[in-house]
Amino acid sequence: MAENKAEFTADLLLWRHADAEDGMPDSGRALTKKGLRQAKQVAQWLKPRLPGDCLILASPAKRAQQTAAALELPYSTDKRIGVQADIAGLIAASNWPKRAGTLVIVGHQPTLGRLAAWLLAEQPADWTIKKGALWWFSGRTRDGDTETILRAVVSPDLL
Numbered sequence: 001m002a003e004n005k006a007e008f009t010a011d012l013l014l015w016r017h018a019d020a021e022d023g024m025p026d027s028g029r030a031l032t033k034k035g036l037r038q039a040k041q042v043a044q045w046l047k048p049r050l051p052g053d054c055l056i057l058a059s060p061a062k063r064a065q066q067t068a069a070a071l072e073l074p075y076s077t078d079k080r081i082g083v084q085a086d087i088a089g090l091i092a093a094s095n096w097p098k099r100a101g102t103l104v105i106v107g108h109q110p111t112l113g114r115l116a117a118w119l120l121a122e123q124p125a126d127w128t129i130k131k132g133a134l135w136w137f138s139g140r141t142r143d144g145d146t147e148t149i150l151r152a153v154v155s156p157d158l159l
Contacts, residue, residue, distance in 0.1 A: 010139040011102040014112045018132035020063035026083055031066045038132030038156035039070035047071055054102035068106040081107040090115050097139035097146055119148045132156040
């Protein structure tokens with residue numbers, strides 16, 4: 001009997017910005033003290049697990065930029081994952097599942113939750129990713145079929 005070989009080809013991490021201040025303009029809202037602590041907690045868990053060649057993309061919103069900065073790694077800003085993003089924009093930015101390697105997207109609800117639902121259930125749904133939480137997906141090819149695997153969910157209140 002032939003052994004099924006699974007090959008991981010890509011990792012996609014969806015990281016919702018941490019707790020932010022209320023106010024306007026929406027794109028200028030900064031992290032609260034709690035949010036800064038949340039971002040640091042998740043970053044401390046994540047950083048040693050990331051490969052050196054990972055790509056980090058953050059929404060241009062201040063709270064997402066501050067969350068990404070907690071990793072203390074280079075990151076790029078991509079307006080396709082901004083406050084008004086949709087699933088198509090996130091997929092275009094990530095090139096999922098065709099992009100090999102590891103990609104971290106630091107963005108917003110409800111789009112991140114909707115993308116998580118699409119990745120796992122292949123249908124639209126309004127799933128919630130908690131503030132500061134990270135969902136780690138891996139794409140793999142098994143017997144010629146592409147599969148999406150949920151590898152980890154990390155919430156700052158559990159760290």
